Amino acid sequence: MNSDSDLQIAGDILEVPHLLQPPREHPATVAEFAGLARALASDRSRWEHLVQYDATTRWYHRLRTGPGYEVWLLSWVPGQGSGLHDHGRSSGVLTVLDGTLTERTGRGTRALAAGAQRVSAPGSVHEVVNDTLEPAVSLHVYFPGLTEMPMHSAPDCRASRGPRPVTA
Ligand SMILES: [Fe+2]
Numbered sequence: 001m002n003s004d005s006d007l008q009i010a011g012d013i014l015e016v017p018h019l020l021q022p023p024r025e026h027p028a029t030v031a032e033f034a035g036l037a038r039a040l041a042s043d044r045s046r047w048e049h050l051v052q053y054d055a056t057t058r059w060y061h062r063l064r065t066g067p068g069y070e071v072w073l074l075s076w077v078p079g080q081g082s083g084l085h086d087h088g089r090s091s092g093v094l095t096v097l098d099g100t101l102t103e104r105t106g107r108g109t110r111a112l113a114a115g116a117q118r119v120s121a122p123g124s125v126h127e128v129v130n131d132t133l134e135p136a137v138s139l140h141v142y143f144p145g146l147t148e149m150p151m152h153s154a155p156d157c158r159a160s161r162g163p164r165p166v167t168a
Helices: 030-042
Strands: 059-066 069-076 091-098 100-105 108-113 117-120 126-129 136-143 151-153 158-160
Touching (some): 030 091, 091 108, 100 136
Antiparallel strands (some): 091 136, 100 126
């Protein structure tokens, strides 16, 4: 009879592939995508020199792509906003890198300071705006990669499916 501390593996361990796989190179879960974003956020040398601020049009830059995901860097000058939108069938993790952004959803408004993270489920509707007097920078992970960003018109929130105007 085995005690609780005994572990016996019946058969050949080489036939149990999941015990032999190396750590994943790419994130594959919401927690891992959030972790990737935090790792990038904490290493300013990876993104700070890339950021541009554009008062006339929203600026964004695809920082990285991997199997099943994309990472975008966005800047927001004071007053710039995304408009009300969803991310199609993509989930998203938004991480504020610099400054403060305001997120509006059907459930209310919240200020997101540097370091804050928000997860968006596929089809969930939100609007992001820089309501402050300082520029802001954010990092957005989409999985799968963003293929459409339907805009919604307040107050009925019907999606209008047109060309993707901007990433957010
Ligand atoms: Fe968004």
